[in-house]
Each structure stands twice: as structure tokens, then as C-alpha cells.
Amino acid sequence: MKLLKILPIALVSVSLYAITPFANFDKNNDGVVTEDEFYATQGENMSQRAEQGKMMKNASNAPAFTDIDANNDGEISPDELKDFQYNRMMNNKGKGTNR
């Protein structure tokens, strides 16, 4: 039953970004996420998981700020985050890992 071992990893990598709400990223509540806020939140998520003893197998898969900032204005809007999370979910479902 290899599937049982693979599944939790897939769930973790999806949940990390699919479930993190915009408000978690937007530390100062100004309605946009800056690069600093983005990486600060990402760092918190990763260190939390490291503390729980789950090393980040998917750390290298972590999205870059520029992946989410679709219009390259240096800020992530709620829509940009939503689109990114949606696309990521679709990619995970449809293609799986094809590296």
C-alpha cells in the first residue's frame, strides 16, 4: 500500500497554500500582501511544521512571491492569491507530480 504513504505528503503540500487564508498573510491588514509579509508567513508555516517533526519535503516546491503576484506590482491581492490557490489545486488534482 504505497498510496498510504504518499497521500499525507500530498495533503500537506496542498493544505499549506490552499488553506492559508489571505488574512494570515496580510499581517498589517491593509488588504494586500507584500513580499515581506508573504515570506514571513511562509516561514512561520514551515517552522511550525518543523516543530511538529514533519520536515518539509515540499519546501523546495514552495511558491515564490512572484509566482502569485500575477500582475507584478509587488503586492498580492486577495484575487491573485485565490487564483493561484485555485490553479495549484487544479494542477495537483489533474496532473499529479510530473517532474
Ligand SMILES: [Ca+2]
Ligand atoms: Ca499587508
Ligand SMILES: [Ca+2]
Ligand atoms: Ca499583484
